[in-house]
Amino acid sequence: MSGHTVVTGIGVIAPNGVGTEEFWAATLKGVSGIDRISRYDASGYPSPLAGEVSDFDAAGHLSSRLLPQTDRMTQMALAASDWALADAAVDPAALPEFGMGVVTASASGGFEFAQHELQKLWSKGPEHVSAYQSFAWFYAVNTGQISIRHGMRGPSGVLVTDQAGGLDALGHARRHVRKGTGLVVSGGVDASLSPWGLVSQITSGRLSRSADPERAYAPFDTSADGHVPGEGGAILVLESEASARDRGARIHGTIAGYGATFDPAPGSAREPGLRRAIELALADAELAALDVDVVFADAAGVRALDRIEAEALAAVFGPYTVPVTAPKTMTGRLYSGAASLDVAAALLAMRDGVVPPTLHVPDQAPDCPISLVQDTAREMTVRTALVIARGHGGFNAAVVLRAAPDGDRPGTP
Template sequence: MTESIAVTGIGVVAPNGLGTEEYWAATQKGISGIDRISRYDPGCYPTQLAGEVTDFVAGEHLASRLLPQTDRMTQMALVASDWALADADLDPASVPEFDMGVVTASASGGFEFAQHELQKLWSKGPEYVSAYQSFAWFYAVNTGQISIRHGMRGPSGVLVTDQAGGLDALGHARRHLRKGTGVVVSGGVDASLSPWGLVSQLTTGRLSPTRDPERAYAPFDVSADGHLPGEGGAILVLERASHARERGARSYGTIAGYGATFDPRPGSGREPGLRRAVETALADARVAPEAIDVVFADAAGLPDPDRAEAAALSAVFGPYAVPVTAPKTMTGRLYSGAASLDAATALLAMRDGVVPPTLRVTEQAADCAIDLVRDAAREMTVRHALVLARGHGGFNAAMVLRAPTAD
């Protein structure tokens, strides 16, 4: 039988909490980190709300020499990886360097850094552009910087599948572990709320124009008019279960199943690929649909994608058959950081027996036949959780997480 892959450490940087326990405390209480963008005046943009990590000061956590070399997303990813390794009680120096890998996801790369350097190019000339621009903008930079920081020279990589990337990275990390690597640091962190980043996101037509933080981004609601962007994410430490046991590590749970699909061509009349991703993940985990205790939804926040997700869940589980939640309504959609943060949240829900709420859904759409956990957390035992993610352009990912007691 294939060996289980355990999650032994979690590091979180999120708009409603800096650090895992601060984030989790806020999320259980339904405290939102969404507000008007504060780093610049967003008045000229149709979307003016976002999930900003307002209390993150990179210089408080990282050496000053790293700051001019790195984008905000990389700074967050480095700090989250530090916290995840500390949470796992794992000193990288105690593990052979080629037995440790890094797999991250990125949806946009270092947008804020790139914007600043492009502004220098246009206003002053090429000689003023930082040499660090050559890699600070790149999709794989978080993987590279985490690898360098911790001396991790084993199998590594980056996944670029938008919102689905956070799960795809964890799924790819699991493959490396099953092939023999001892430890893989994995997850996703994005931070593209600079003006250039925001304008790029506006081109999708999926951002909510609502100006009231108490009303914007309401997935599965009759008034759903789009999502809100956010920054941050989660980095996880994954280990082969035997490796974790040998060093006496605590396990939050295991990655029991994973599935990824791609949607058919628009207008083809064929069913979207989300249901197949769910069924693939369930089959991989060797669990029946009724074993799933809660679903962490992708929650696009638009009528058609919300309806399609609800239909996929109803097809697999039956209408209103399983609790569904979308805690990303407190953070915004963090792109590559969203699904890894949902995975971390699901593991914390298993640990404490609490499913966090979905905010701002005042009137659930009649054609979304799901048991949505709304307004307040729901206390319940969680043995298996299903996490869903869809990336712009047709990417779908599903992951089944299993509590340690269910292994």
Template sequence: MTGNPVVTGIGITAPTGLGVEEYWRATLRGVNGIGRITRFDPGQYPSRLFGEIRDFAVREHLPSRLIPQTDRMTQLALVAADRALADAGVDPRDMPEFGMGVVTASASGGFEFAQRELDKLWSKGKEYVSAYQSFAWFYAVNTGQISIRNGMRGPSGVVVTEQAGGLDALGQARRRLRRGTRLVVTGGVDGSLCPWGWVAQLTTGSLSRRDDPDRAYVPFSPGADGFVPGEGGAILVTETAESARERGARCYGEIAGYAATFDPRPGSGREPGLRRAVELALADAGALPEDVDVVFADAAGIAELDRVEAAALTAVFGPGGVPVTAPKTMTGRLYSGGAALDLATALLSLRDQVIPPTINVETVAEEYAIDLVRDEPRPAALRTALVVARGRGGFNAAAVVRAAP
């Protein structure tokens, strides 16, 4: 089966909103969802800010039997999947179970659940450890729980490419759809907010150490000194165009192009792979640089990586050649959930013909030569968007989405 799949449903769980419209309103208003960690005392750590989802009452969304089985990350993913399916108008009971698949991304697995059970092991003994520990920590658990909850037994999987994962999962979903699967639930939701998970994140040396939420994560700024992590992400319902037409489904847009590359080893003298990922994604979409109306940037918030991304974008589009935005400055970088949320945001931008802002970046470093949309939304005629993502260790991914015809 050929042709580009379409996105018919979006589910969002983010620090700035639960649900598509709540998140989108907050994004256009420039609401900052970053703040000091509240789920444990961060005072002893060098970084203390996080994009927390503060109003998530799990018992309002999931049956009680699922709660002791699942990490918070998985609970957020299940809610996002439920909302995405409802948004798409899909009742899985009405579809063939082997015609539906699930492909998600993961960067860490259920760290919070695992720490809680390890605490019991060390302090009380093995008989106090939950039997659910055997899978609740696992990096593939979101795919498994979504598929079980919805009776989806078709081709499924998980990708582990850190912050590039949301786009890589989408690429895998597109491949499954082109091979005959009718519907694939895809995307990423992540979060590891516990002392164990926090120490693991600190070891990368990439987190900002500032305490002011409005100054900590400022990508492409002369003052950039790292990023702020967060939790959440987006789950998308993707379908073949034929399936969507048969159902009379509303389409947010089509996944027109996708590509992934890997950086050369450090010190090789070879160019990083991000530019090539962008060029390959455009070629895959049959698009020229001038066809792209907006770029949703990876926005690492680390000077060296910001420089690489800006160089890639100016090489492809020319200096200031296309508007660039990074709404993740409102949520923090969500690891495997970040690129999926960016892609969902890009589709909402195409729907409403507006580019959401990048907040808190007072000045763009002159050397970057990019047209960063800052502070306020920018109305624009939008047909095609490019989403860029990179994962720690050298992963690069790019996806091109077009407005629904």
């Protein structure tokens, strides 16, 4: 593992669990966080379901000064970054400020904050609009607020590639680590379930219109008609292996490979780019397809997109071979938070030797020749995992994760 980029901290906030261990316990039990939207009356919307984070109290994590400055998305990202740094046993105040960076992903920015301020503008007038609107809505606000909170002034950035963003952020963060930045906080957290955010997502045509939480999001199923949106995600702490070992850090695993591609224009006869992204990630990790123990799928929940993903996996691994799972069937698709949450789940699967299940796929489509881990968790050794993600507009990303040596893995003597 010499010279590799390792993960030393994980912070999770998800619809089925606030906190890493809470999320993981619920996920292994098949507990879903998908239900009817509760924060407002969504009965008039064609897609009334979502994966809401219902038990997060921002006031319990952030100061009263910070709360009015931040969108719900940022409040959750700040909490997750605190938890990730605590998990990594890192005190940012003790490290060089220019030796720490922040790279996050965002798909929509602070939509809920922006909606509230627009309502004030049109109902009360411009003098009632918060000055914080100038940045609280912005795609890069999570990066900025995490950086300010922890005094991290090293190389930083934001990736805006929809669902692929959680992997693209990690890939970019790994580049910074390789160039000498000692520690990078990275990942994605999104929260765009306000009425304005929901309407914007409905226009994509990819949201399920079902009102049944157990049938609305059924990726790779013959009945798949879209996905359920969700909020939350995961923040990770990345370090060089040398840095982690120098301070005696616990290592969750290694980001061994990363690949990203872009699909050809609609109507093109060229192959979609997902297969190429997977092959690039495997080549970057210097691994063969046979080395992969499990795949965490993108799981679009749209028949045509599910077929493309399954065909790519079958082409790389062979039909019905490597186990494939989509735990996001318990959370909904979290946009920039989805893939980073899958990375967290893959690292936990390595730690505990168990693969989380995919729910609600009773009739797997015959044109999706993959070996789904369905309904119940599967105990198995996981040393190498592939996480794949796609964003609306043609983004494809893949990350290969490798388990840490036994002496470095959480829970080992």
